[in-house]
Amino acid sequence: MAKKTAYLGLFCAAALILSYVESLIPFFAGIPGMKLGLPNAAIVSVLYLYSWKEAALVNLARILAAGFLFGNAFGILYSAAGAGLSLLCMQLVKRTGKFSPAGVSVIGGVAHNAGQVIVAAMVVENARVGYYFLPLAIAGIITGAVNGMISEWMIPRLQELQ
Secondary structure, eight states: OHHHHHHHHHHHHHHHHHHHHHHHSOOOSSSTTOOOOTHHHHHHHHHHHSOHHHHHHHHHHHHHHHHHHHSOHHHHHHHHHHHHHHHHHHHHHHHHTOOOHHHHHHHHHHHHHHHHHHHHHHHHTOGGGGGGHHHHHHHHHHHHHHHHHHHHHHHHHHHHHO
16 A cells, blocks of 8 residues: 555656646647646556546646646646546546557547636636637647557556556
């Protein structure tokens, strides 16, 4: 149990560091909220190495810490909505056994963006923000694939340590 807790703490630290690194990278393509999703590599790895519960816990801790350190309350709200829908969708497609970690990560990237657009539409009380979804989904596919490939590379190496 202590070993698992230590590993989850390391994953949380890695996800938080990746959130910070992501905040330093000027990735703005004219679409508000577009990011690389680097912390997702850690979350997908936790999902495969442990379970959705541990992935949710690590993600929640990362969102709160990153929000208070580098963001604001709206950032926490958008991140939590995106992360919640993302994790739900990733767990559902992982369960089918038909997707690799990269495929699961792609689904997570698109779902994350969908969750954020839904919250944005509710916050501004205007469904027109939905127009942002297509470019965000394309970015989610690309970054989800890259982050998923990173996870695919990490998972077997981390399993050896357990």
